[in-house]
Amino acid sequence: MTTSPESQAIAERQLCGLVNGLAQRIAEHVRERAATLGLTSAQATALREMSGPMTMRELAERMCCEPSNATFVVDKLEKQRLVERRPHPTDRRAKHLVLTVEGAALRERLLGLLALDSPLSALTAGDQRVLHGLLEQVVAGS
Template identity: 60%
Template sequence: MEENRPAVAEQEICGLVNGLATQLDAHIRDRAIDLGLTAPQAVALRELAAPMTMRELAQRMSCEPSNATFIVDRLEKQGLVERGPHPTDRRAKVLTLTPAGTGTRERLMARLTTDSPVARLNPEEQQVLKALLQRATGGT
């Protein structure tokens, strides 16, 4: 019986993507601990490059808004994030980093880019991987 080559390729690609995701998760977790953060808190700080709503953050973190709320509550208690009024939607709050949050994010980003699994690729390879993943996920 001949193997279904597209199915084998799909399986291999899924395995590689899953392996990379696992390595990236471990990398984030290890770097977060250095800063007294949990991995989800580190992901939230990574994504908070600019002010955004809770819904936007949850989408960027690939989690439910209630999970993002729990994470932001903890970051707010640590003095890293604050909630403010949305300029056009009175039901929404805008999340912004405090000065302490900005400093923590900068330290986190420096740690995340050091010895990252993605850093094994040169800049051109990173761009190709990014483009391929965007195409595969339908993202931009």
């Protein structure tokens, strides 16, 4: 059974609307949780993504933004003494971003808050894995 281009376009529009709606709900969730800690959503995203020492470029990739935007966010986090720039162990030209003790503690609080009532918590762990696999497949272009 083949579908018409019109019905295919409608189905794609509906799916795009759902994906966009989910992205908006996740962004709002992050914004609300970040605000309770006195952070912007960009600062919360940076802290969430800093699972270990990394370069600015690595952080920017994880945040899905330009390195200059990540630099602006890290500058603010550094002023709050949540992040430090340290010499990179193998590249003299690069700096490693490292969470301070305070930054690591705040990150843990943030992760706990983000887990509460997450828009994805309505899905079982298995459903989340399936959704992850499907989205990964689409993003990778397979």
